[in-house]
Amino acid sequence: MRSEFSRAEVVVDLDAIRHNVRLLTDRAPGAAVMAVVKADAYGHGAVPAARAALEAGARWLGACSLAEGLALREAGITAPVFTWLDAPDVDFAPGIAAGIDLSASSTGELARIVDGARRTGKPARVHLKIDTGLSRNGCPLYAWPALVKAAAAETDVDVVAVWSHLACADEPGHPSIDAQAQRFQAAYDIAREAGLNPLRHLANSAATLTRPDLHFDLVRPGIAIYGLNPVPQHENLVPAMTFRSQVVLTKRIEAGESVSYGHTWTAARDTTLALVPAGYADGVPRALSSRMDVWLEGKRRPIAGRVCMDQLVVDCGDDEPALGAEVVLFGAGRDGEPTAREWADAIGTIDYEIVTGMYRPRVPRRYEGV
Numbered sequence: 001m002r003s004e005f006s007r008a009e010v011v012v013d014l015d016a017i018r019h020n021v022r023l024l025t026d027r028a029p030g031a032a033v034m035a036v037v038k039a040d041a042y043g044h045g046a047v048p049a050a051r052a053a054l055e056a057g058a059r060w061l062g063a064c065s066l067a068e069g070l071a072l073r074e075a076g077i078t079a080p081v082f083t084w085l086d087a088p089d090v091d092f093a094p095g096i097a098a099g100i101d102l103s104a105s106s107t108g109e110l111a112r113i114v115d116g117a118r119r120t121g122k123p124a125r126v127h128l129k130i131d132t133g134l135s136r137n138g139c140p141l142y143a144w145p146a147l148v149k150a151a152a153a154e155t156d157v158d159v160v161a162v163w164s165h166l167a168c169a170d171e172p173g174h175p176s177i178d179a180q181a182q183r184f185q186a187a188y189d190i191a192r193e194a195g196l197n198p199l200r201h202l203a204n205s206a207a208t209l210t211r212p213d214l215h216f217d218l219v220r221p222g223i224a225i226y227g228l229n230p231v232p233q234h235e236n237l238v239p240a241m242t243f244r245s246q247v248v249l250t251k252r253i254e255a256g257e258s259v260s261y262g263h264t265w266t267a268a269r270d271t272t273l274a275l276v277p278a279g280y281a282d283g284v285p286r287a288l289s290s291r292m293d294v295w296l297e298g299k300r301r302p303i304a305g306r307v308c309m310d311q312l313v314v315d316c317g318d319d320e321p322a323l324g325a326e327v328v329l330f331g332a333g334r335d336g337e338p339t340a341r342e343w344a345d346a347i348g349t350i351d352y353e354i355v356t357g358m359y360r361p362r363v364p365r366r367y368e369g370v
């Protein structure tokens, strides 16, 4: 049964998130799971997703910015939280006061964390990040011994972990994975030689699923928690997000009549059109114009012509959908509806970008399995 909603809505199935987290905890029996809930939990809602993940056995939460971490604390979440990327002028003190673990990629960043710790009167919990080959965030190997030495000497810092991030884990067997693992080991050895005894974490979703040898103490899955599979092999993950709308108008048009801006689609025969009040301002990429189906009254039906800012049109042939009939734009794919992966493939991106892009003030989010 359809509940009341205005034009379009995102429905997040928290039971799916719990199922996916249980699958990941089972796959990494020797490691704790850090559920990555950055970017508002990839568009699913950071606080509800974090709570569901913790209920299902995740022990840590990972976010990108300190602001994202603090929002979890403000919601009353007390589990370990780790954040790793902020502007150089961020004040770490509120994060340290809130017991949030921080990442340091350089001695400069470490010094700013130490400054925050002194002002807080509490040691900072720090994870030292080694760049093992992604060449993005993280300390390059040539600067690593100095960073480790500075952290080991610092009484206002507890070094909790050494960590890194993989570039190509979604391509199992890619030679960079082993190369990064070797550098990670070398960086860890240097930390041990400096007298530290840190945890280690390296694996994202793809490595959690395919590289048990790289699980170490903690794994950091993100996308798989939301049920999207980053690796080529089948995994029993359940996509948590459904994007849906409803039919607000139907009409017959005659063969030869054209539809929507630019008249890029013309009816080959007399047909019934259904108007759906969801457009690119709601998260339907305009690039899907005439290139994707929706799921409507038990069938896939094609989008006819351009996706507009607020609406799109569906070709229903000789069927006459009911006003208010549910239109699934993408979902878990169980019944045959399109998936976020199918959208991504159609427009040349990844499903990460599709679901993360669904966080829009215009589109209400509703939770199932609360």
Ligand SMILES: *Cc1c(COP(=O)(O)O)cnc(C)c1O
Pocket: 036, 038, 084, 165, 203, 204, 205, 206, 220, 221, 222, 223, 224, 230
């Ligand atoms: C986003 C992110 C993850 C999670 O990656 P997935 O591919 O979504 O599993 C883990 N670690 C870091 C540092 C990240 O930025």
